[in-house]
């Protein structure tokens with residue numbers, strides 16, 4: 001356990017999947033949590049499940065990380081409800097498969113709008129509250145695909161590479177404020193909507209699906225949201241207070257650089 005009692009965490013894209021599991025894990029570690037996602041009802045239900053199972057306060061609101069006005073609103077309202085902010089988790093993300101030659105600019109911009117601009121909107125608006133904390137932490141969910149180009153994932157790979165780069169620069173810029181900034185780079189994680197959607201697109205293209213790729217992973221299995229949540233909780237904790245600007249692979253050995 002990471003002894004996060006009394007800390008306040010805001011997690012984007014938290015209605016389901018990796019974001020939900022990180023929110024749940026942070027609450028189990030003692031945090032009050034604030035969840036945001038596109039669908040307000042689903043987010044409220046997710047927050048309710050966390051409050052019931054952990055006894056911690058769990059707030060919820062709808063919002064769109066890619067929209068700066070929405071970010072103004074949900075960061076202000078959730079930070080207000082929490083009564084401050086110690087931990088920001090930038091998790092909201094989208095993927096759409098396409099060869100770069102065929103990538104529509106609308107899809108390309110959407111990928112960058114959510115994955116990269118979304119992170120920027122949340123970071124910029126959260127920094128004043130994080131500076132006021134003695135334990136400011138930013139954890140962003142990148143991907144091993146941010147470290148390597150992958151066919152059909154060009155826009156997604158570039159957006160995740162941008163998250164890793166922004167993580168490094170931001171780590172330098174806010175180190176003086178005692179805020180650490182790190183990224184996690186999940187590999188092949190199942191039991192999420194993105195994985196379902198990605199597998200549906202892969203099936204159409206005759207590409208192998210997640211469970212058919214398990215044998216390519218050195219540790220012999222696909223990953224689960226809990227594999228990412230425990231690393232995110234560690235990075236959010238005092239145990240990681242001498243780590244900043246890092247992009248940690250959680251891939252079962254699929255990617256090592």
Ligand SMILES: NC(=O)c1ccc[n+]([C@@H]2O[C@H](COP(=O)([O-])OP(=O)(O)OC[C@H]3O[C@@H](n4cnc5c(N)ncnc54)[C@H](O)[C@@H]3O)[C@@H](O)[C@H]2O)c1
Pocket residue numbers: 012013014015016017018019036037038039063064065066091092093094114118141142143144185186187188189190192193194195
């Ligand atoms: N599943 C994987 O294998 C995998 C691997 C590497 C990285 N990731 C990353 O992990 C993160 C979570 O993905 P997941 O697999 O849990 O997928 P998911 O689809 O289950 O969760 C993503 C959440 O983000 C939300 N979201 C999307 N656009 C948003 C917006 N504009 N504003 C607010 N919320 C928005 C979605 O509604 C959804 O609830 C993403 O950043 C993804 O790129 C996933």
